[in-house]
Amino acid sequence: MEEKKLTPQERERYDIIRACIDGDLTNAEAATRLRLHIRQIRRLKRRVEKHQYHGIVHGNKGKVSNNVTDEKTITVIETFLKEEKHHDFGPTFAMEQLVKQKGIVLGLETLRRLMVKKGHWDEHRRRGPQIHREWRERVAMYGELVQFDGSYHDWLENGEEQCLLGAIDDATSTIMRAVFDDNEGVHAVFRFWWAYIEAHGLPGIIYLDKFSTYKVNHKNAVDNAEMLTQFQRAMEELGVRVICANSPEAKGRIERLFGTMQDRLVKEMRLVNIKDRDGANCFLKDTYLPDHNKRFIVSPRQEGDAHRKLTDELRKRLSSIFSIKSERRVNNDYTIQFKTKWFQLGPTQETTVYKGDTVIVEERLDGSIHIRLKDAYLTYMVIGKHERVARPRVTALTREMPRWKPPLDHPWRRAAALAAENKKSKISRNAR
Numbered sequence: 252m253e254e255k256k257l258t259p260q261e262r263e264r265y266d267i268i269r270a271c272i273d274g275d276l277t278n279a280e281a282a283t284r285l286r287l288h289i290r291q292i293r294r295l296k297r298r299v300e301k302h303q304y305h306g307i308v309h310g311n312k313g314k315v316s317n318n319v320t321d322e323k324t325i326t327v328i329e330t331f332l333k334e335e336k337h338h339d340f341g342p343t344f345a346m347e348q349l350v351k352q353k354g355i356v357l358g359l360e361t362l363r364r365l366m367v368k369k370g371h372w373d374e375h376r377r378r379g380p381q382i383h384r385e386w387r388e389r390v391a392m393y394g395e396l397v398q399f400d401g402s403y404h405d406w407l408e409n410g411e412e413q414c415l416l417g418a419i420d421d422a423t424s425t426i427m428r429a430v431f432d433d434n435e436g437v438h439a440v441f442r443f444w445w446a447y448i449e450a451h452g453l454p455g456i457i458y459l460d461k462f463s464t465y466k467v468n469h470k471n472a473v474d475n476a477e478m479l480t481q482f483q484r485a486m487e488e489l490g491v492r493v494i495c496a497n498s499p500e501a502k503g504r505i506e507r508l509f510g511t512m513q514d515r516l517v518k519e520m521r522l523v524n525i526k527d528r529d530g531a532n533c534f535l536k537d538t539y540l541p542d543h544n545k546r547f548i549v550s551p552r553q554e555g556d557a558h559r560k561l562t563d564e565l566r567k568r569l570s571s572i573f574s575i576k577s578e579r580r581v582n583n584d585y586t587i588q589f590k591t592k593w594f595q596l597g598p599t600q601e602t603t604v605y606k607g608d609t610v611i612v613e614e615r616l617d618g619s620i621h622i623r624l625k626d627a628y629l630t631y632m633v634i635g636k637h638e639r640v641a642r643p644r645v646t647a648l649t650r651e652m653p654r655w656k657p658p659l660d661h662p663w664r665r666a667a668a669l670a671a672e673n674k675k676s677k678i679s680r681n682a683r
Contacts, residue, residue, distance in 0.1 A: 257304060257307070257308070259564070260490065261307055261308060263490070263559070263562070264285060264295075264307055265299065265304060265307045267281050267284055267285060267559075268281065268292070268295050268296055268299050268307065269299065271292065271296060272296050272299065272300060277555060278292045278293065279392070279553055279554075279555055280392070280555035280556065280557070283391070283392045283395055283455065283553075283555065283557040284455070284557055284559055286455065295307065320357070320361065320365070324355060324357075325365065327353060327355065328349065328353075328355065328357070328362070328365065329369055331345075331348075331349065331352070331353060332345065332366065332369070332371045333371075338371075340371075341372070342359055342362050342363035342366055342372060343359060345362060345366070346359055346362050349362075387501075389421055389422050389549075389551075389552070390421050390422050391422060391551060391552045391553040392422055392551055392552075392553045392554075392555050392556070392557045393420055393422050393423050393425070393551050393555065393556055393557065393558075394420065394422075394451070394452070394454050394455065394556050394557035394558035395421070395422060395454070395455045395456065395557040396420075396421040396422070396454070396455060396456040396457075396458055397418050397419065397420055397421065397427060397454040397456070397457055397458065398418065398419050398421055398457075398458045398459070398502045398504050398505040399416075399417070399418045399419075399457055399458070399459045399505065400416075400417065400459060400460060400502065400505045400506070400509070401414050401415065401416045401417075401434075401435035401440075401462075402414070402415045402417070402509040402512075402513070403435075404509075404513050404517075405517075406431065406513075406516070406517055406520070406531065407520065407525065407526060407527070407528075407531060408517065408521060409526065413431050413528065413531075414431065414432055414433065414434050414435055414439070415429060415430070415431055415509070415512070416428075416429065416430055416431075416432055416435065416439065416440070416443045417429040417430075417505065417508060417509065417512075418443075418447060418505075419504055419505050419508050421458070421504060422551040422552070423548050423549055423550070423551050424504065424547055424548055424549050425544050425548050426508065426540050426543055426544055427447060427451060428443065428446065428447050428450070428451075429512075429535050429540060430443060430446075430532055430535065431528045431531050431532050431535070435462060437481050437482065437575060438616060440482060441481075441482075441485065441573040441574075441616060442573075442616060444485075444573070445569060445573050445616075448489070448561055448569070449561065449566075449569075451558050452556075452558030452559055452560050452561055453489055453490065453491055453558060453559040453560075453561065454491060454557070454558055455491070455492065455557050455558075455559075456491070456492045456493075456494055457486065457491055457492070457493050457494070458494045458496060458501075458502050459493070459494075459495060459496065459502065460495065460496055460499070460502065461495045461496070461497075481575050481576065484576070485572050485573055488568075488572045489565065489572060490559075515543075516535075516539060519534075519538075519539060520534060570615055570616070570617075571613055571615075571621070571623075573615075573616060574613040574614055574615040574616065574621075575613070575614040576611050576612070576613050576614075577589070577611070577612045577614075578609055578610070578611060578612075579609070579610055579612050580607060580608070580609055580610075581596070581604060581605070581606055581607060581608045581609075581610060582606070583606050583607075585604070585606070585648060586634070587610065587612070587622065587631070589612050589620070592620075592633060593633070593634050593635070593636055594620075594622065594631040594632070594633060594634070595631060595632050595633075595634045596622075596629055596630070596631050596648060597629070597630035597631060597632070597648075598648065598652055599630075599648065599649065599650055599651060599652060600624075600627070600629050600630065600648045600649065600650065601627040601628070601629075601650065602624055602625055602626075602627035602629075603647050603648070603649050604624060604629065604647060604648040604649075605646070605647045606646075606647075608624060610622050610623060610624045610629065611623045611624075
């Protein structure tokens with residue numbers, strides 16, 4: 252297998268193992284970054300030393316599982332469950348009747364998952380024991396888990412609430428970054444994490460609450476990849492795991508930090524007479540955070556840095572990743588409607604665009620709009636809602652303009668030729 256055939260995740264794993272072999276990383280650091288055990292790291296090192304890129308790829312990649320249920324059997328089961336007399340069968344009873352009636356032997360859990368997937372069975376949640384919270388030990392390594400939240404408070408003591416966004420490392424209690432911004436909305440959070448990633452790298456896990464910016468708080472959003480928030484989608488593209496806490500106590504480190512800062516930071520800014528947001532952010536970065544970290548930082552249980560370095564590929568894509576993405580369809584006249592604006596696609600494009608194609612509209616942090624189809628960005632011009640647009644007589648937009656010009660008697664040109672002839676006749680009549 253060649254390097255170019257590796258997925259981005261496999262290439263990143265290979266680079267980390269390669270750095271571990273070359274002595275740039277310890278086994279413990281590599282294990283933390285890849286979320287594996289040290290024994291697995293040792294095995295991967297031996298495989299990479301022996302097989303190079305082949306050693307990083309799982310041996311079962313591209314192979315069909317020996318335990319997979321074939322499509323013919325699934326079709327028979329689905330037909331069986333759709334019958335009126337079987338409509339209320341539960342998984343256990345359906346399994347027994349499939350053996351009796353069809354001679355199909357299938358595991359109970361396999362059948363239950365199939366019934367849930369096909370809509371023949373509602374997944375019942377088991378009621379767990381009464382909630383019992385206990386102290387959670389810190390993670391072992393710096394950068395392995397970062398707690399993040401926003402705090403609304405009268406920080407400048409002027410009667411107006413400001414939002415302070417902050418991130419604290421779980422292993423060392425280091426305040427990684429803190430900044431005053433407009434709110435805890437998508438744009439502010441994206442700006443925060445863009446700056447964080449460029450300064451420190453990609454953390455292993457981000458631990459935060461269930462605010463609407465971070466999680467779709469809807470009963471149907473559970474395990475539904477189509478209902479990810481913009482933040483969850485961005486972190487998924489970066490390969491950063493996101494955990495949403497069920498209570499403030501679960502992320503107590505960031506909550507206690509804000510309690511401390513609402514006491515100490517407010518007083519310290521008052522002493523130096525800071526009255527505006529820009530001054531507060533400068534004071535935070537240059538004075539408060541270095542002093543706070545120096546006094547309250549703790550030593551991690553394990554040395555190393557679990558932050559992953561930002562690759563050149565990801566760095567180029569950051570403006571796209573940290574943008575608000577929406578799906579739209581290409582109209583028959585190759586226009587796209589987005590919010591209150593209309594966009595006319597250019598006559599030539601880097602990729603083939605058909606009528607009805609689904610495109611991604613990216614609203615970037617700098618205010619620009621980019622329209623993407625697959626991996627190519629489309630050219631366009633902004634037009635008015637009622638502006639007359641020439642409808643292209645082509646089946647698709649490609650890299651080159653169509654060279655064929657239909658003759659005058661072609662159906663496409665008959666109407667225009669007839670209109671021109673009528674106009675000419677009308678002018679000649681008026682001239683008489």
